[in-house]
Every structure is written in C-alpha cells, then in structure tokens.
Amino acid sequence: MxxxxxxxxxxxxxxxxxxxxxAIVLIIGLVITIERWIFLSREKARNIKSFDSFLPxxxxxxxxxxxxxxxxxxxxxxxxxxxxxxxxxxxxxxxxIENSMSEGMLETLPRLETRTGYLSVLAxxxxxxxxxxxxIGLISAFTAVASADPAQKSTMLSQAISVAMNTTAFGLIAxxxxxxxxxxxxxxxxxxxxxxxxxxxxxxxxxxYNRAIYAxxxxxxxxxxxxxESSKEQ
Numbered sequence: 608m609x610x611x612x613x614x615x616x617x618x619x620x621x622x623x624x625x626x627x628x629x630a631i632v633l634i635i636g637l638v639i640t641i642e643r644w645i646f647l648s649r650e651k652a653r654n655i656k657s658f659d660s661f662l663p664x665x666x667x668x669x670x671x672x673x674x675x676x677x678x679x680x681x682x683x684x685x686x687x688x689x690x691x692x693x694x695x696x697x698x699x700x701x702x703x704i705e706n707s708m709s710e711g712m713l714e715t716l717p718r719l720e721t722r723t724g725y726l727s728v729l730a731x732x733x734x735x736x737x738x739x740x741x742x743i744g745l746i747s748a749f750t751a752v753a754s755a756d757p758a759q760k761s762t763m764l765s766q767a768i769s770v771a772m773n774t775t776a777f778g779l780i781a782x783x784x785x786x787x788x789x790x791x792x793x794x795x796x797x798x799x800x801x802x803x804x805x806x807x808x809x810x811x812x813x814x815x816y817n818r819a820i821y822a823x824x825x826x827x828x829x830x831x832x833x834x835x836e837s838s839k840e841q
Contacts, residue, residue, distance in 0.1 A: 623740055623744055623770040623771070623773065623774050624740070625736055625737070625739060625740030625743070625774045625778075626740070626773070626774060626777055628736055629733050629736050629737060629740075629774070629777050629778050629781050630777075630781075632729050632732050632733045632736065632781060633729075633733065633780075633781035633784075633785070635729060636725075636726055636729040636730070636733075636781070636784075636785040636788070639722050639723075639725055639726060639729075640726065640785075640788040640792065642722070643721075643722060643723055643792050644791075644792065644795070647719065647792065647795045647796060647799060648795075650682070650683060650719065650799060651795075651798070651799050651802070653682040653683075654682050654683060654684040654799065654802055654803065654806075655802075656682075657680050657682035657684055657685045658682075658684050658685070658806050660676075660680075661673070661676060661677075661680075661684075661685060661688070664676055665809075665810060665813055666813070668813075668814070668817045668819055670692060670695060670819065673688075673692055674689065674692045674693070677689030677692055683715040683718070683719070683799070683803055684802070684803045684806045684807075686711055686714070686715055687708050687711040687712050687715060687803055687806075687807055688708070688711075688806065688807060688810050689711070690707045690708050690710060690711030691704045691705075691707055691708040691711070691807070691810060691811070693707065694706075694707035694708075695814075695819070695820060699819070699820045699821055700820070700821070701811060701815060701820050701821065701822045704811065704814075704820055705811065708807050708811075712800075712803065712804070712807075715803070716800065719796050719799060719800065720796055723789065723792045723793060723796065724789075726785050726786070726788055726789035726792065727785075727786065727789045729785050730781070730782040730783075730785035730786045730789065731782070733778050733779075733781035733782040733785065734778050734779065734782040735778075736774075736778055737774050737775045737776070737777060737778015737779060737781075737782075738775065738778065740770075740771065740774030740775070740778070741771040741772070741774050741775045742771075744767055744768075744770045744771030744774060745767065745768070745771050747767060748763065748764055748766075748767025748768060748770075748771070
C-alpha cells in the first residue's frame with residue numbers, strides 16, 4: 608500500500624497543474640455514478656415489489672381498489688398504470704388508455720435519466736483537459752528550452768514531456784471509466800423502462816380480456832356492422 612500511495616503522490620507531483628481539475632472531474636463522475644446506481648437499483652426493486660403486489664388486484668378487475676393502490680404507491684410502474692386507470696374513468700378505448708399511459712411514461716423517464724448524461728460530458732471534459740495540459744506543457748517546454756543552457760536542454764525537455772504525457776494519461780484514465788459507467792447506467796435505465804412497458808402491456812391485455820376496456824379494432828368492427836344495418840334499413 609505504501610508503494611501504491613507513493614506512486615500516486617509522485618504522479619500528481621510530476622503531472623503538472625492540469626492533473627487537479629481532471630481529478631475533480633473524475634471525483635464528480637464517480638459520485639454521480641454511485642448515486643445513480645443506488646437510485647436505479649432501488650427503483651428497480653420497488654417496481655418489482657409494487658407490481659407483484661398489484662397483480663392480485665389486477666386479476667380481480669376491481670377498478671376502485673386498483674386506483675386506490677396506484678395513488679398510494681409511488682413506484683414508477685404503478686404511476687404509469689395509474690394514469691391508465693384514471694383514463695378508464697373517462698374512456699374505455701384501449702388507444703386512449705395507451706396514450707394516457709404513454710404520457711405517464713414521459714413523466715417518469717426524466718427521474719430515471721437525471722444526471723446520467725453528465726457522465727459522457729465529464730468524460731469528454733477529462734480528455735480535453737488532458738490534451739490541453741499536454742499542449743500547454745509542451746509549449747512551456749519549448750519556450751524554456753529555447754532560452755536554457757545547452758547542457759540543461761535535454762533534461763528540461765524530458766521533464767516537460769513527462770509532465771505533458773502524465774496529463775494526457777490521467778485524462779484518459781478518468782475518461783474511460785466514466786464512459787463505461789455511462790453505458791452501464793443507460794443499460795440499467797433501459798432495463799427499468801422495458802419492465803414498465805411490459806407491465807403496462809400486461810395490464811392492458813388483462814383489462815381487455817376481462818372486457819373492462821375494448822380494443823380499437825373491435826370498435827371499428829361494431830361501427831361497420833351498425834353502419835351496414837342502418838344502410839339495410841334505409
């Protein structure tokens with residue numbers, strides 16, 4: 608551990624000024640990653656638990672009890688289904704209920720995606736800070752070498768290049784994990800969204816099967832049939 612600590616301290620000492628802002632970017636990215644991972648894991652567990660508790664009510668087709676449950680529970684999946692149940696009070700058309708649940712999904716998504724996009728931005732910032740540190744380090748090196756003693760030129764140039772390369776390396780060390788974390792969080796968010804969509808479709812299918820709502824195709828067929836009957840009477 609002592610050797611690792613000394614290596615890190617030496618790296619920061621030889622890395623130049625831009626090492627510190629890159630380190631700050633990395634710390635911010637790690638904090639966001641940990642917070643988002645805990646939040647998404649908790650939301651996923653809440654969705655599973657809430658929908659498992661909702662299923663017995665769904666099989667009974669008791670709209671009042673289902674509506675009461677969705678209002679008391681704050682899990683994303685029950686919020687989306689609750690939007691559909693509220694619409695059922697006004698319309699029995701499946702398309703209308705689907706549109707209402709889609710609106711509920713649009714309200715839920717921002718909470719799941721909040722701050723995740725910052726990780727890709729922070730990764731780009733870390734990379735650019737590394738490149739900027741490299742360029743400024745090389746400029747300073749060549750400026751110093753131009754006016755330095757010939758015997759010291761090679762030493763000063765090697766030290767300056769070392770600082771510049773350390774800055775670039777640390778920028779990449781910070782950027783690569785942040786991009787990986789960004790991809791992992793996006794995948795976790797997409798998994799939660801798919802589970803909500805699956806639960807919404809299951810809700811619609813069961814309600815349609817129990818004739819609590821009716822599909823648009825059936826409505827069209829009934830309208831066509833009534834139109835044909837009225838034309839025959841005429």
